[in-house]
Amino acid sequence: MVGIKTILATSAAALAIALMPAPKANAQVSVGVDIGAAPACPYGYYDYAPYNCAPYGYYGPEWFNGGVFIGAGPWFHGPHDFRGPVDRSYDPRWGYKGSYPARGAHYAPPANHQEFHASHMSDGHGHYSEAPHGGGHGGHGR
Secondary structure (H helix, E strand, O other), X not given: OHHHXXXXXXXXXXXXXHHOOOOOOOOOOOOOOOXXXXXXXXXXXXXXXXXXXXXXXXXXXXXXXXXXXXXXHHHOOOOOOOOEEEOHHHOHHHOOXXXXXXXXXXXXXXXXXXXXXXXXXXXXXXXXXXXOOOOEOOOOOO
């Protein structure tokens, strides 16, 4: 009978321990990502890392407010449902091999955007769709 008394005592102790309230944990978790300042590019920057400066002609006029780029990628500050025209022939992922403006270069506002031609629409976060037919403003300007 000593065996049964030991089993009952061990079970009672285990039950008492299991029913004891656990101490309250005051853990806080905080995650922050410092992306820094947006690239200072005269005609905007690509919406993918490393966020290099885009050449004149990549973004359509809807991407600028008073000559100031509304941003792309993590620095996008346009309307939530924004979709603006881009010309992906100026994207190195699509074969562009031309020149690029330097960060901090002077912005030379175009006389107009009549020569802009959109190939795609973008939401500023890397999502693209085909531009509607007539997709832009006139010819294929640089």
